[in-house]
Amino acid sequence: MKFCPNCAAPLANRIPPGDSLPRDVCDACGSVHYQNPKLVVGCVPEWDGRILLCRRAIEPRYGYWTLPAGFMENGETAAQGALRETLEEAGARVEIIAAFSMISVPYVNQVHLFYRARLLDLEFRSGEESLEVALFEEAAVPWKDIAFRTVGLTLKHWFADRARARFDFHTEDLK
Amino acid sequence: MKFCPNCAAPLANRIPPGDSLPRDVCDACGSVHYQNPKLVVGCVPEWDGRILLCRRAIEPRYGYWTLPAGFMENGETAAQGALRETLEEAGARVEIIAAFSMISVPYVNQVHLFYRARLLDLEFRSGEESLEVALFEEAAVPWKDIAFRTVGLTLKHWFADRARARFDFHTEDLK
Numbered sequence: 394m395k396f397c398p399n400c401a402a403p404l405a406n407r408i409p410p411g412d413s414l415p416r417d418v419c420d421a422c423g424s425v426h427y428q429n430p431k432l433v434v435g436c437v438p439e440w441d442g443r444i445l446l447c448r449r450a451i452e453p454r455y456g457y458w459t460l461p462a463g464f465m466e467n468g469e470t471a472a473q474g475a476l477r478e479t480l481e482e483a484g485a486r487v488e489i490i491a492a493f494s495m496i497s498v499p500y501v502n503q504v505h506l507f508y509r510a511r512l513l514d515l516e517f518r519s520g521e522e523s524l525e526v527a528l529f530e531e532a533a534v535p536w537k538d539i540a541f542r543t544v545g546l547t548l549k550h551w552f553a554d555r556a557r558a559r560f561d562f563h564t565e566d567l568k
Numbered sequence: 569m570k571f572c573p574n575c576a577a578p579l580a581n582r583i584p585p586g587d588s589l590p591r592d593v594c595d596a597c598g599s600v601h602y603q604n605p606k607l608v609v610g611c612v613p614e615w616d617g618r619i620l621l622c623r624r625a626i627e628p629r630y631g632y633w634t635l636p637a638g639f640m641e642n643g644e645t646a647a648q649g650a651l652r653e654t655l656e657e658a659g660a661r662v663e664i665i666a667a668f669s670m671i672s673v674p675y676v677n678q679v680h681l682f683y684r685a686r687l688l689d690l691e692f693r694s695g696e697e698s699l700e701v702a703l704f705e706e707a708a709v710p711w712k713d714i715a716f717r718t719v720g721l722t723l724k725h726w727f728a729d730r731a732r733a734r735f736d737f738h739t740e741d742l743k
Binding site: 395396397398399400401404411413414417426427428429430431432464465466467468469470471472473481491492495497499500502504521562564566 | 681
């Protein structure tokens with residue numbers, strides 16, 4: 394059972410008039426409550442050919458390595474969100490170069506968006522959500538201990554693009 | 569006053585432990601209710617150098633012209649959402665070529681994402697949310713009657729990219 398955030402009455406789940414999908418509808422106050430996918434925004438922070446990764450201090454995937462990223466917040470742009478997450482999780486100041494990868498993850502209702510970014514200095518440090526933060530060259534990336542498929546794919550695209558000396562924008566869908 | 573969708577108790581708005589922003593917090597059941605930006609996904613459908621636009625039959629911007637686009641739904645990829653909106657609003661079947669523009673609109677908590685697309689036939693027709701649907705060459709685009717700034721910017725990028733015979737991925741932030 395779910396309740397209306399506007400009036401606390403019980404919600405019904407059905408297709409509203411003129412719509413095509415079931416929604417949480419309030420018969421008491423007439424409001425409709427939509428659920429939509431969330432954007433996860435982050436960076437691929439580079440320093441001299443190495444990439445900054447964070448080892449997660451939180452679930453899901455505690456102890457696994459990830460790029461700094463998190464849920465985009467209301468009131469910010471996608472790039473501002475990526476900068477904020479990079480500062481929060483890795484204590485790292487970066488300059489964004491360009492959008493790099495956008496991967497839909499429909500089974501968790503998310504779209505993951507990563508920017509290529511340049512570290513401005515080496516004064517990074519673990520935030521509250523990271524156990525450790527470190528720079529990795531390609532051969533040293535802990536491929537078997539990457540937290541999320543979108544992060545692994547983004548890293549693979551990054552090293553492949555660097556090898557051919559041209560960075561593209563990559564879109565992909567996970568199943 | 570807002571109420572908890574899980575237990576119907578009144579919500580408080582404050583910063584939860586370990587967080588940095590105020591959230592809707594339920595002291596009765598301990599749940600936290602996040603608000604995040606929404607993705608609006610759509611297409612730039614092309615046929616022989618002309619672009620398909622829809623004249624809106626709904627508010628906001630009733631009577632103004634737009635590209636087919638709408639809120640991405642749970643369970644779909646961004647590209648599937650763009651195809652669905654193009655079919656719903658313009659009755660148009662398209663093939664997606666590539667992601668084309670991504671524009672953050674932080675003052676309404678949205679990110680607008682448009683794909684370049686090729687119309688598969690000319691059997692388009694107005695959906696319930698459109699008054700009319702038509703193909704426009706560049707000189708005929710109703711620039712003063714475009715519904716949204718993200719749509720105007722995307723169309724300008726499209727015609728500029730076509731003129732130089734190279735389509736890029738464009739990211740932008742509105743203020």
